[in-house]
Amino acid sequence: MHEGIDILVHEVGPRDGLQSIETVFPTEAKLDWIRAAAAAGVPQIQVGSFVRADLLPQMADSADVVRQSIDIPGLTVSALVPNLKGAQNAITAGAHQVGVVMSVSEAHNKSNVNRTVDESLEGFRQIVEYRNEADPDRKTVISGGLATSFGCTISGSVPVRDVMKRAEQLLELGADRLNVADTVGFANPKQVKDLFEELYRTVGKDVPVGAHFHDTRGMGLANAFAALEAGVRELDSCLGGLGGCPYAPGASGNVVTEDLVFMLEAMGLRTGIDLDALLEVRESMEKHLKGEPTQGTFVKAGPPLGFVPATAA
Numbered sequence: 001m002h003e004g005i006d007i008l009v010h011e012v013g014p015r016d017g018l019q020s021i022e023t024v025f026p027t028e029a030k031l032d033w034i035r036a037a038a039a040a041g042v043p044q045i046q047v048g049s050f051v052r053a054d055l056l057p058q059m060a061d062s063a064d065v066v067r068q069s070i071d072i073p074g075l076t077v078s079a080l081v082p083n084l085k086g087a088q089n090a091i092t093a094g095a096h097q098v099g100v101v102m103s104v105s106e107a108h109n110k111s112n113v114n115r116t117v118d119e120s121l122e123g124f125r126q127i128v129e130y131r132n133e134a135d136p137d138r139k140t141v142i143s144g145g146l147a148t149s150f151g152c153t154i155s156g157s158v159p160v161r162d163v164m165k166r167a168e169q170l171l172e173l174g175a176d177r178l179n180v181a182d183t184v185g186f187a188n189p190k191q192v193k194d195l196f197e198e199l200y201r202t203v204g205k206d207v208p209v210g211a212h213f214h215d216t217r218g219m220g221l222a223n224a225f226a227a228l229e230a231g232v233r234e235l236d237s238c239l240g241g242l243g244g245c246p247y248a249p250g251a252s253g254n255v256v257t258e259d260l261v262f263m264l265e266a267m268g269l270r271t272g273i274d275l276d277a278l279l280e281v282r283e284s285m286e287k288h289l290k291g292e293p294t295q296g297t298f299v300k301a302g303p304p305l306g307f308v309p310a311t312a313a
Helices: 013-020 026-039 061-068 082-091 106-112 117-134 158-171 187-204 220-232 259-266 275-286
Strands: 008-011 044-049 076-083 095-100 141-146 177-181 210-212 234-237
Touching: 008 259, 013 026, 013 044, 013 076, 026 044, 026 061, 026 275, 044 061, 061 076, 076 082, 076 234, 082 095, 082 117, 095 117, 106 117, 117 141, 117 158, 141 158, 158 177, 158 187, 177 187, 187 210, 187 220, 210 220, 220 234, 220 259, 234 259, 259 275
Parallel strands: 008 044, 008 234, 044 076, 076 095, 095 141, 141 177, 177 210, 210 234
Antiparallel strands: none
């Protein structure tokens, strides 16, 4: 956790937001976004995804974006990877944290990365082994992703026991942290709280755990609050609520960073983020969009009378 903050807000817009829209941001526009967000106090940003350029042309410049982003003082730079080759490229570029894609749902994992879950676990083992050889000091954090932890558009419900099993396997294979994702927007707050409480009972409270929610059915902030209640202290979100899984029909829209930051700050939880500066970043980012809708309520209503952010207080 970064010093001086209570909740780590992990901005995923330059990756999850941009990979799902038609607009292909120029590299310099991405870097402007990342630099401005960091200047506003955003402590960690997922700046790209190391996938085949023909599949996601928006991410073709990820290595360049990572290399330039790691020079930003105080910023933790993360990237997403689907396999060993992607991880090798991300680590070589200098990413501080590498998130490895894996779905708990067999059907979704096959659709998303064309592998069985067991094959993805073997790939994860190879990634950790490569990191340990290339980076013996283990400065690069390897994050084990648990996508579709709350449900799947292909196979429906996902048993909690399956999530626990895969979480334990990832940790046994060397994951430094876990990231639990409601990839297709199925979760409700009770389900979220129950699952994270079970996860902490299963893996212990010393394991860093992040949560990634979509606002597909208007549950994003409620689910984030439920995760907080269960003990989660790292939350993913996206400026303007862009994004979603490109392989999950209807699952567009991440939790809006500005709304999440306002909720946390209003609750007395420090994020280290300046909301006024964040809205300026949003305005600048929106200038590069070509008709894609953005979401959010704080941008429309502004702060209530007398509001003092916890970070400022």
